[in-house]
Amino acid sequence: MVKDAKDRAQSLNVAYIGGGSRGWAWGFMMDLAMDPSMCGTVRLYDIDRSAAERNEIIGNKISAHKDAVSRWHYEVSDSLEAALRGADFVVISILPGTFDEMRSDVHLPERVGVWQPVGDTVGAGGFMRAMRTIPMYVNIAEAIRDYAPDAWVINYTNPMSLCVRTLYEVFPQIKAFGCCHEVFGTQKLLCAMLDKEYDIKGVTRQDLYTTVTGINHFTWLTTASYKGIDLMPLYAEFADKYYETGFDEGGDTNWMNSSFSCAQRVKFDLFRRYGAIAAAGDRHLAEFTAPWYTLNPETVREWKFGLTTVDWRVADLAHRLERSDNLISGKEELVLKPSGEEGHLLLKAVLGLGDLVSNVNVPNRGQIPNLPLGSVVETNAMFGRDRIEPVFAGAIPSNILPLVARHIYNQENTLRAALTCDRKLGFSTFMNDPQLAAVSVKDGQKLFDDMLENQRKYLPKKWFD
Numbered sequence: 001m002v003k004d005a006k007d008r009a010q011s012l013n014v015a016y017i018g019g020g021s022r023g024w025a026w027g028f029m030m031d032l033a034m035d036p037s038m039c040g041t042v043r044l045y046d047i048d049r050s051a052a053e054r055n056e057i058i059g060n061k062i063s064a065h066k067d068a069v070s071r072w073h074y075e076v077s078d079s080l081e082a083a084l085r086g087a088d089f090v091v092i093s094i095l096p097g098t099f100d101e102m103r104s105d106v107h108l109p110e111r112v113g114v115w116q117p118v119g120d121t122v123g124a125g126g127f128m129r130a131m132r133t134i135p136m137y138v139n140i141a142e143a144i145r146d147y148a149p150d151a152w153v154i155n156y157t158n159p160m161s162l163c164v165r166t167l168y169e170v171f172p173q174i175k176a177f178g179c180c181h182e183v184f185g186t187q188k189l190l191c192a193m194l195d196k197e198y199d200i201k202g203v204t205r206q207d208l209y210t211t212v213t214g215i216n217h218f219t220w221l222t223t224a225s226y227k228g229i230d231l232m233p234l235y236a237e238f239a240d241k242y243y244e245t246g247f248d249e250g251g252d253t254n255w256m257n258s259s260f261s262c263a264q265r266v267k268f269d270l271f272r273r274y275g276a277i278a279a280a281g282d283r284h285l286a287e288f289t290a291p292w293y294t295l296n297p298e299t300v301r302e303w304k305f306g307l308t309t310v311d312w313r314v315a316d317l318a319h320r321l322e323r324s325d326n327l328i329s330g331k332e333e334l335v336l337k338p339s340g341e342e343g344h345l346l347l348k349a350v351l352g353l354g355d356l357v358s359n360v361n362v363p364n365r366g367q368i369p370n371l372p373l374g375s376v377v378e379t380n381a382m383f384g385r386d387r388i389e390p391v392f393a394g395a396i397p398s399n400i401l402p403l404v405a406r407h408i409y410n411q412e413n414t415l416r417a418a419l420t421c422d423r424k425l426g427f428s429t430f431m432n433d434p435q436l437a438a439v440s441v442k443d444g445q446k447l448f449d450d451m452l453e454n455q456r457k458y459l460p461k462k463w464f465d
Contacts, residue, residue, distance in 0.1 A: 005352030012040030018094035019051035027339030045083035117283035132458035134418035141170035178361030263304035352385030421462035
């Protein structure tokens with residue numbers, strides 16, 4: 001008997017690979033618990049078994065919460081194979097390596113004057129993170145191919161584009177897509193603009209129509225409207241008004257005391273330069289251009305965003321581990337609230353419980369016709385029963401195309417270098433990033449060699465033969 005969508009949704013098997021930085025995992029668990037249309041089993045697998053065991057306890061506490069309307073059972077799997085067998089969905093959210101490797105990614109380039117606000121997608125840090133992430137994703141893709149070939153796969157790990165690209169390189173028939181909330185933040189900025197500048201109240205990001213194009217963390221809105229109102233000329237006025245001072249959306253944090261907040265000045269500058277709305281956080285956008293915004297820490301402060309240090313990340317993890325202990329012991333009360341992410345909604349859509357349009361990272365099948373086919377791009381897509389149909393975004397504007405295309409080709413060469421352990425290709429790709437434009441070949445070679453050495457325990461031995 002063929003099950004209909006509602007029947008399928010009542011006995012789902014989800015394989016969750018990684019700890020999801022714990023905080024993200026808990027948000028996903030809460031979203032599932034608050035949605036009555038789905039239930040099932042989540043099998044947790046992490047190379048750090050203790051992280052999975054903590055999530056098992058917290059997940060089952062969330063599911064048993066008095067406000068939960070859907071029951072899920074969380075259990076730890078002893079192997080990747082055990083987690084994947086029979087899975088309907090696979091969620092991947094891993095930290096590739098440790099903070100030691102991340103410290104090298106983010107801070108070692110500072111010795112040659114390269115300052116990275118994030119260091120996980122492009123630039124010297126993004127390249128090295130990719131070198132150790134791609135082999136892990138080769139293994140994950142092979143395991144999905146062998147044990148869960150029909151599962152839908154959601155990736156949340158950075159570097160997003162290269163993670164998704166690797167999955168398809170190893171297993172071309174995989175049904176994988178990458179999710180990122182950066183576009184949501186820019187859509188919310190447009191809502192704040194309508195509220196504060198034009199007294200149009202109560203608009204949510206879901207009320208907007210936007211054309212999304214580009215690549216992850218360097219995404220652009222080439223059209224934006226609300227109930228037939230063209231928002232592009234309004235945003236032009238908005239960007240001019242707040243270009244110097246920046247824009248404060250309000251709330252409990254601002255760019256001066258948060259590693260993630262910004263005053264939107266980079267967005268405004270990019271709009272004034274190129275005429276499209278840059279749709280990611282300023283700290284990400286700043287890494288894709290020449291070092292206009294990251295020349296040194298003083299320049300970063302002038303543009304009113306922050307450098308996310310690894311020391312901050314270490315302290316943040318300690319805080320999350322303490323919170324994990326408190327949630328497990330009952331010292332902190334569990335309060336169910338939506339995460340603001342769309343992962344569970346996308347699961348529902350591909351099950352057939354209502355179509356949904358959202359931005360997504362998938363291989364280019366022509367949705368951006370002037371970027372290479374097969375490269376991973378970010379556009380809107382229609383999610384429906386057993387399908388994802390990318391929405392045609394049109395050609396990237398000709399003045400933006402060289403910025404984006406450079407990174408597309410760098411990412412393709414990064415993948416080749418990682419798969420073949422080609423040191424020569426790796427170095428030329430490393431140096432082709434715009435953030436390293438002012439670094440001499442001699443200094444760049446020493447930096448590349450030292451950073452690669454710092455990844456040694458995660459890389460194939462062929463790199464060092």
